Amino acid sequence: MKYLCIVYADEGAFDAMSESEIATLDEESLANDEELRRSGHLILAQALQPVAAATTVRVRNGRMSATDGPFAETTEQVGGFVFIEARDLNEAILIAARMPMAKVGSIEVRPEFDLVKKVRERQATTDAPRP
Amino acid sequence: MSGADATREQIDAIYRAESRTVLATLIRLLGDFDLAEEAVQDAFLAATDQWPRDGLPGNPRSWLISTGRFKAIDRLRRRARFDAALGELATRLDQQSPDPAEIDRDQVDDDRLRLIFTCCHPALSPDAQVAMTMREVCGLTTEEIARAFLTSPPTIAQRIVRAKSKIRMARIPFEVPPKPDLPRRLDPVLRVVYLVFNEGYAPSSGESLTRPALCTEAIRLGRLLVGLLPDPETEGLLALMLLHESRRPARTSAKGELVLLPDQDRAAWNRELIDEGLALVARAQSADSVGPYAIQAAIAAVHAGAPTARATDWGRIVALYDRLLVAEPSPVVELNRAIAVAMRDGPEVGLELIDALMERGTLEDYHLAHSARADLLRRLGRMTASRAAYESALGLVRKEPERRFLARRISELSSLDEHV
DSSP states (O other), X not given: OEEEXXXXXXXXXXXXXXXXXXXXXXXXXXXHHHHHHHTTOEEEEEEOOXXXXXXXXXXXXXXXXXXXXXXXXXXXXXXXXXXXXXXXXXXXXXXXXXXXXXXXXXXXXXXXXXXXXXXXXXXHHSOSOOO | OOHHHHHHHHHHHHHHHHHHHHHHHXXXXXXXXXXXXXXXXXHHHHHHHHHHHHOOOSSHHHHHHHHHHHHHHHHHHHHTTTOHHHHHHHHHHHHSOXXXXXXXXXXXHHHHHHHHHHHTOTTSOHHHHHHHIIIIISOOOHHHHHHHTTSOHHHHHHHHHHHHHHHHHTTOOOSOOOGGGHHHHHHHHHHHHHHHHXXXXXXXXBSOSOOHHHHHHHHHHHHHHHHHSOOHHHHHHHHHHHHHHHTXXXXXXXXXXXXXXXXXXXXXXXXXXXXXXXXXXXHHHTSSSOOHXXXXXXXXXXXXXXXXXXXXXXXXXXXXXXXXXXXXXXXXXXXXXXXXXXXXHOHHHHHHHHHHHHHTSTTTTOHHHHHHHHHHHHHTTOHHHHHXXXXXXXXXXXXXXXXXHHHHHHHHHHHHHHHO
């Protein structure tokens, strides 16, 4: 089963850290990704630019709008994500707990939702033949 | 009474004793809470139909488990007409073959533990953990749980539905955590059990002084845990509950009013529960490291062994609170330590400690801090200050019996004023 580990952190927290502390954290994070790749758990890991670089896009009544910043103002911002394959939630929690960023921010563990299966099931219950 | 009637009574007794165990094993075999619950009902329905006619099977529990499993596979096959995936699931379940003879005792004990750990999984909200434990492990109905926690049955039902869907969606496994994880995972389990007990021993709101049914359930759970997973903290928690429960008969006056520990008739304490609790305390204390429940149980044990409040070994109680502060620091523990110090060294010393504690501001809204202060002021003869502190406590208290207790103290102090 796939889980998305969304890494949240208060961007201000990095201001309080020294250069070398940040360097250690970065290197540990990369090493942890590598470890997950070797153990076969990693699907994709990616760090992200700060929310200052974010743009939020919406389409309403056919009109597109693009606005500055993230969708919601919260104290912790998404700083990256690690998409993993795990046996169950317990394994996913253990993997999230080993992420170095868990010591600075928090990791939201979100199970996959099988949209393909849902759409197929819906199609199977309707009579209309599909291509 | 006819033979069939006798069998029906036996089935009722087996239902009470075994239905949760059968459920736990069926959840493991079927991999789904709802399907397993339907299977338990189906299995007992089949038993009421067949046993009065054919007699009780040699091993009723195994019979119920394998019957429940077959009934569940039947259900899935019937539903497969609408959903092909269920047909595949039914076939897969049919091929896994738990011969009733293979369902041994150890396996069944593990299933009960799996059920407790799954219901108390930290990924579920604390409210959901309590509701799930009461429903699935204790077998209480949604109505009974709602009544116990003074909330509505739909609220409880919703919590349970949400928890089950999270278990399914996030794939919370049905397993006993591995050894290294056990201490972390045992914490919420013990917390749920103690919360159920406390809600019975001192309901957080409402008219009644205690809800004995909840205490009984919590102690039953505690015994189950000690039986399945002997651990100093598990034993400590059971001991703590037994020692508190032993005082219940003395905690309420004939008029239904609250009686505090120093004023209780100790002859009314339940000796049997005390003996069971003391033996567990001794066992838990011999462990290498002693946790918060075992320390609290040790404190309760000192009270249980004292012939009167005055003859209590307050020095030992202060020492135990010191250890508790290391194991689990909290302002409430500091408050209780201050009260014990007041008993050992006099109200003046205790009052100083409480005043220093309250200056830090964390206990401002805690009614027991104000009433403890009031009690010490009263013992020092500072009646006006004492009455003011009781009034602060009265303004914060939520429980009706405690409210009446405080109001009584205030009126006693007022009548004193008039006579001085």
